[in-house]
Amino acid sequence: MAFKVATSPHVTHNNQTSKVMLTVLLCAIPGFLAQCYFFGWGTLIQVLLAMITAILCEAFVVKLRKRDIKATLSDNSALLTGLLLGVSIPPLAPWWVIIIGTAFAIIMVKQLYGGLGNNIFNPAMAAYVLLLIAFPVQMTSWVVPNAIAQHPADLLASLQTVFSFGHPDVDWYRLGIDGSSMATPLDTLKIDLSMGLTTSESLTKAVFSSGVGVGWVWVNLGYLIGGLIMLKLRTIRWHIPVGVIAGLGIAATAGYLISPDTHASPIFHLFSGATMLAAFFIATDPVTAATSNRGRILFGVIIGVLVYLIRNFGGYPDAFAFAVLLANLCAPLIDYYIKPRAYGHR
Amino acid sequence: MRDNAEGILDGIEIIKRLVKPQRIVIAIEDNKPEAVAAMRQALSRYSVLAGNTRVTVIPTKYPSGGEKQLIQIITGKEVPTGAIPASQGILVQNVGTAFAIADAVQASIPLIERVVTVTGNAVSKPGNYWVPIGTPVSHLLQQCGFDINNSNQVIVGGPMMGYTLPLLDVPVLKGTNCILAPAISEFAEPAEARACIRCGECAQVCPAQLLPQQLYWHSKAEEYDKAQAYNLRDCIECGCCSYVCPSEIPLVEHYRIAKSAIRNQELEKHQAEKAKQHFEAKQKRLEDEKRHREERAKQAAAQRKVSMNAGDKDAIAEAMARIQAKKAAAQAGTAEPNAAVQDTNKSSQVAAAIARAKAKKAASAEPSAAGSSKNDQVAAAIARAKAKKAAAAQQHDLNSDNSVTAESADLDPKKAQIAAAVARAKAKKAAAQASATVTDASATKAPETTDSSDDKKAKIAAAVAKAKAKKAMQAQSLEDPAPVEAASPELDEAATKQAKIAAAVAKAKAKKLAQADIQVSQVTVQTTEANTGEDPEAAKKAKIAAAVAKAKAKKAAKLQDKE
Numbered sequence: 001m002a003f004k005v006a007t008s009p010h011v012t013h014n015n016q017t018s019k020v021m022l023t024v025l026l027c028a029i030p031g032f033l034a035q036c037y038f039f040g041w042g043t044l045i046q047v048l049l050a051m052i053t054a055i056l057c058e059a060f061v062v063k064l065r066k067r068d069i070k071a072t073l074s075d076n077s078a079l080l081t082g083l084l085l086g087v088s089i090p091p092l093a094p095w096w097v098i099i100i101g102t103a104f105a106i107i108m109v110k111q112l113y114g115g116l117g118n119n120i121f122n123p124a125m126a127a128y129v130l131l132l133i134a135f136p137v138q139m140t141s142w143v144v145p146n147a148i149a150q151h152p153a154d155l156l157a158s159l160q161t162v163f164s165f166g167h168p169d170v171d172w173y174r175l176g177i178d179g180s181s182m183a184t185p186l187d188t189l190k191i192d193l194s195m196g197l198t199t200s201e202s203l204t205k206a207v208f209s210s211g212v213g214v215g216w217v218w219v220n221l222g223y224l225i226g227g228l229i230m231l232k233l234r235t236i237r238w239h240i241p242v243g244v245i246a247g248l249g250i251a252a253t254a255g256y257l258i259s260p261d262t263h264a265s266p267i268f269h270l271f272s273g274a275t276m277l278a279a280f281f282i283a284t285d286p287v288t289a290a291t292s293n294r295g296r297i298l299f300g301v302i303i304g305v306l307v308y309l310i311r312n313f314g315g316y317p318d319a320f321a322f323a324v325l326l327a328n329l330c331a332p333l334i335d336y337y338i339k340p341r342a343y344g345h346r
Numbered sequence: 347m348r349d350n351a352e353g354i355l356d357g358i359e360i361i362k363r364l365v366k367p368q369r370i371v372i373a374i375e376d377n378k379p380e381a382v383a384a385m386r387q388a389l390s391r392y393s394v395l396a397g398n399t400r401v402t403v404i405p406t407k408y409p410s411g412g413e414k415q416l417i418q419i420i421t422g423k424e425v426p427t428g429a430i431p432a433s434q435g436i437l438v439q440n441v442g443t444a445f446a447i448a449d450a451v452q453a454s455i456p457l458i459e460r461v462v463t464v465t466g467n468a469v470s471k472p473g474n475y476w477v478p479i480g481t482p483v484s485h486l487l488q489q490c491g492f493d494i495n496n497s498n499q500v501i502v503g504g505p506m507m508g509y510t511l512p513l514l515d516v517p518v519l520k521g522t523n524c525i526l527a528p529a530i531s532e533f534a535e536p537a538e539a540r541a542c543i544r545c546g547e548c549a550q551v552c553p554a555q556l557l558p559q560q561l562y563w564h565s566k567a568e569e570y571d572k573a574q575a576y577n578l579r580d581c582i583e584c585g586c587c588s589y590v591c592p593s594e595i596p597l598v599e600h601y602r603i604a605k606s607a608i609r610n611q612e613l614e615k616h617q618a619e620k621a622k623q624h625f626e627a628k629q630k631r632l633e634d635e636k637r638h639r640e641e642r643a644k645q646a647a648a649q650r651k652v653s654m655n656a657g658d659k660d661a662i663a664e665a666m667a668r669i670q671a672k673k674a675a676a677q678a679g680t681a682e683p684n685a686a687v688q689d690t691n692k693s694s695q696v697a698a699a700i701a702r703a704k705a706k707k708a709a710s711a712e713p714s715a716a717g718s719s720k721n722d723q724v725a726a727a728i729a730r731a732k733a734k735k736a737a738a739a740q741q742h743d744l745n746s747d748n749s750v751t752a753e754s755a756d757l758d759p760k761k762a763q764i765a766a767a768v769a770r771a772k773a774k775k776a777a778a779q780a781s782a783t784v785t786d787a788s789a790t791k792a793p794e795t796t797d798s799s800d801d802k803k804a805k806i807a808a809a810v811a812k813a814k815a816k817k818a819m820q821a822q823s824l825e826d827p828a829p830v831e832a833a834s835p836e837l838d839e840a841a842t843k844q845a846k847i848a849a850a851v852a853k854a855k856a857k858k859l860a861q862a863d864i865q866v867s868q869v870t871v872q873t874t875e876a877n878t879g880e881d882p883e884a885a886k887k888a889k890i891a892a893a894v895a896k897a898k899a900k901k902a903a904k905l906q907d908k909e
């Protein structure tokens with residue numbers, strides 16, 4: 001009989017790319033739920049929209065490239081991109097914003113560079129930056145967290161807002177114009193600081209104390225938990241998250257010590273905005289990160305420090321998208337200069 | 347190990363005696379506690395080894411069995427890349443080897459059998475067996491209850507690094523440690539490889555601390571130089587990276603391909619280098635041979651020449667001489683006069699040159715001696731005149747001779763006569779002209795000079811000129827004696843007569859000339875004496891001129907005597 005001839009090793013670990021991606025998706029659930037709880041149905045709608053768009057776009061491009069559609073889609077990477085972009089944009093942003101963003105992420109940033117594994121930039125973050133620059137108004141209008149909103153937006157209202165059809169409740173509609181949409185804590189702090197208020201004065205405002213800030217903290221905590229689970233499952237390694245958190249934390253501490261009145265505390269920085277989401281779910285995208293352990297720590301630190309700098313001195317309230325893209329640019333350089341010493345090379 | 351601990355320790359003892367190590371470590375993985383216990387027990391009975399031998403339990407972590415990895419686990423040292431463990435003073439031996447050594451030395455049993463582990467779900471009686479080397483694998487599997495229908499591959503070696511057998515009719519070798527016969531369901535079908543997501547899992551597990559994802563990237567792109575820059579060489583092909591890769595990329599396969607490609611490249615380079623050397627050596631050899639051949643040919647030619655000089659060449663030379671003589675005889679009428687004419691030209695040219703040189707010398711002497719004596723000036727004038735004359739004569743000669751040559755188509759012996767006559771006429775004319783010129787010159791340059799002295803000078807000049815012409819004629823005859831002689835039989839009497847007459851004239855002239863020269867030289871000498879105080883150089887020149895004049899006079903006298 002004919003025997004199968006194969007090269008060693010003849011066994012492999014039961015650990016596949018699709019599983020890795022799926023694990024990441026599942027680990028994002030705590031943070032995602034927290035986001036849904038505080039910001040309403042809009043988040044879910046956005047995420048679903050993004051995922052569907054991502055899969056369709058991926059299938060389309062893969063078909064154009066005459067590759068195996070099923071094999072490509074089954075790696076779940078498109079879903080992950082959709083999720084990351086979906087949770088990043090304001091929950092009640094118009095439907096076309098997320099669709100444009102996702103299509104851009106999948107088609108331009110990922111597949112045009114050769115598909116999974118070959119893209120230079122993190123697709124979700126590149127798309128986020130595109131949307132932020134193209135649609136600044138829609139991209140910075142975050143709804144008031146449900147906890148303090150007098151009229152929490154129900155599913156229908158959310159759908160109506162996102163897809164702009166029907167006639168939502170007048171009150172809700174009005175609120176949607178001037179009441180339900182509100183700056184994020186980071187925004188508020190930035191504006192207040194520019195108006196001459198000190199950090200502590202700014203932090204006494206309702207946006208921080210009465211639940212909005214709390215909402216953001218919970219969301220961040222949710223992503224932190226998911227991240228820790230991933231670490232435990234060895235889905236990701238500790239180097240990048242630790243690098244990001246350390247970079248941001250150290251930079252924030254330094255700033256806070258130098259001038260507490262004009263700089264927010266490190267805790268505030270770590271638990272507002274997209275810090276944990278970025279540290280555990282976005283920056284750890286292996287494709288666009290450095291590959292060696294030391295290189296990854298450096299990669300994380302670069303992101304953390306850049307985030308702090310842009311949050312404090314840049315024109316945008318949150319900075320993870322920019323920081324991650326800039327660090328993506330550095331990754332090949334880091335890989336070139338930081339190589340682990342191979343066995344026997346002292 | 348459990349069964350043969352003593353034999354192993356015997357082998358270790360022999361090795362110890364041979365290499366005299368400081369320390370002996372028996373490393374056993376921690377999943378074999380019985381083996382550890384058995385070895386420890388046996389070791390306690392060995393007083394020879396007791397001092398510096400210990401049994402160390404190491405974690406069961408693939409690929410700790412690799413030589414370099416084992417060294418790292420036990421000593422913390424790393425074997426430098428490209429070196430062998432012995433360079434660090436470390437020797438790694440298998441327990442099987444130790445046992446075989448003991449067998450060979452103590453019981454004189456050569457290595458004819460070994461322990462083979464047969465395992466896998468496709469065999470019903472897995473276990474460790476003593477198998478004679480050379481046993482067919484098919485037989486061994488049969489004995490172990492191999493279910494051929496439940497298997498599609500048989501692997502020699504472990505699951506990570508073993509190789510598959512294409513068929514079972516192969517023998518067990520001395521390196522065959524394990525035969526793995528997995529059931530069809532046991533090992534998952536290798537899935538389609540996906541794109542590398544650069545997750546770095548492979549780098550985390552690589553025992554050589556390489557970056558397998560970069561190696562993969564460059565190997566796949568066939569950028570072997572870059573792959574080597576990432577130390578592809580240090581990959582031990584353990585398979586860990588392929589094992590963990592979530593994209594199920596057969597990384598090791600890529601490395602094997604890259605490595606063999608690099609090996610081939612190096613081999614090719616090596617062979618090309620060798621071929622080049624061969625080619626160059628051949629080229630050199632050919633050149634050497636060529637040179638040798640040429641040298642030999644040259645030698646042979648030289649030898650031939652020597653022998654020819656001895657005999658053949660003489661004969662040839664004689665023959666050539668004869669031929670020439672014949673030719674000369676045949677052409678005597680035309681060729682000889684021509685030759686003579688040419689020779690005349692030559693000699694007259696020579697004379698002219700000498701005269702010119704003299705004139706120049708005299709001229710240079712003149713300025714410094716100016717005003718010292720009229721005679722000096724006169725001498726200079728004479729010299730100049732002579733030069734002119736000689737030149738003129740030469741030209742005339744040339745012209746006339748040329749015409750003579752042109753006319754001498756009918757081989758007339760009279761030509762020679764005519765030529766001689768013309769030459770004489772020319773010479774006379776020249777002399778007349780010369781005297782006139784000289785007179786003029788002296789008249790202009792020295793108006794106060796008396797007529798008598800003028801006459802005298804003119805005469806002298808004329809004489810000199812004539813003598814010159816004579817000399818030229820004579821020189822011709824002197825310098826070309828052979829042709830003249832060869833031609834003489836054919837010259838008629840008139841020519842001979844002519845020659846005689848010329849000779850007589852020449853004699854007369856020479857006499858005169860001699861007198862004149864003496865005078866001139868006296869004058870010159872006087873001048874010189876007068877001038878010595880003033881200008882030594884001028885004096886020297888003057889002296890030289892005088893000497894030349896004297897020599898000429900002598901020559902003339904001699905010639906005259908001769909004839």
Ligand code: SF4
Nearest residue numbers: 542544545546548591
């Ligand atoms: S383990 Fe596989 S997918 Fe991950 S970096 Fe290595 S080669 Fe790429």
Ligand code: SF4
Nearest residue numbers: 552581582584585587
């Ligand atoms: S096979 Fe893979 S893990 Fe093993 S040494 Fe080579 S690169 Fe490293």
